[in-house]
Amino acid sequence: MPDAGASLTVSPRSPIIGADIHGVDLSAELDDGVIAAIRSALLKHNVIFFHGQSLTPARQTALARRFGEVLHHPARGFYPESDDGLIVMDQIPDETFRINGKKVIGSNWHMDNLFMETPPLGTILYAERVPDSGGDTCFASLGAAYDSFSPAFRSWLDGLTALNSLAGFQTGGTAEVDGPHASVHPVVRVDPETGRRMFNVSSNWTQQICELDPIESKAVLDLIYQRIATRPDFQCRFKWREGSVAFWDNRAVHHYAVGDYTSQRTMHRVMIAGERPRGVGGLAGADVGSTVAA
C-alpha cells in the first residue's frame, strides 16, 4: 500500500507565515516520518493548511494525538465536548454578523487559552460545512511582530511577565473551570526547538504586565497588539472549503475568525496540550509569582 504521505509537499504562502501542504491523506495512519515533516512545517510556517480531507471526529483526534495529548477545554460550558475532546462549532450569525447579540467565537485577534499554566501547543480545525461566502480565518505571526521592534525595546520586553486570566471569558453563565483561572507567563516566549522569540500576550486573556502599573501596561500591550493586527505582511488569510484543515501553532500566532457570514459554518476543533511557556534565559511565570504592580 502506498504511504499516505509519501508525496507530501510544502508550499509557503510567504516567507513569514502560512504554508499549504499537499500529498497527504490525514485520515490515514501516517508513519512517523510524515508526522515529523508536518511538525517541522508547523514550526517553520506557524500555520499549515490541508485541502480536500475527510476526517471523522475519531480520526481528527487520533491525528491530534500524534502531536501531543488532546487538551480538554478547562471551562465547562464553552462548547459540548466529545469524550475525545473534539468540539463541533456550529454557527450562523445574523445579518449583523452576531450570534445572540455576541460576536462570533474567535472574531478578534487572540491566542487560545493563554490563561492556562500550560496553554495549548496548537489547534486543528476541520471544515465540515462552509458558509456561502465569508467566514475566513486570519493568522498573524507573533515572531515577526516581535522582530519588527527595535533591539532596545525588545530586550526590555524580554524581562517582563504578564498575568493572564479567564476573567471576562464569555461562557454564557458562571464558568466552571478545571484547574487555575490565571497564570503568569513571560511577555516574550522562546520556542525551545527553534530558539525563535515571539510575543506571548493576547487581549482576551492578558490582564496586565506584572512589572508595570496599569496605565503603562495598557500602553505597551496596545502597542504590541496594534503591531500584530495591522501588518498584513505578518499575516495570512485562509478561505475555507469543505474538507479544509488548518493546524496552527498557538504559541506562534494570533488568529481571527472573521464573522462576516450569514449561512451555516460548521467546524470541528481539537486542541493539543502544550508546555509552560519559557522566556529569554528560561524566564517562567512560576519563578516570579502572580502579583501585579498597583
Ligand SMILES: O=C(O)CCC(=O)C(=O)O
Ligand atoms: O472558527 C474559526 O475559524 C476559529 C475560531 C477560533 O478562534 C478557535 O477555534 O480557536
Ligand SMILES: [Fe+2]
Ligand atoms: Fe481561537
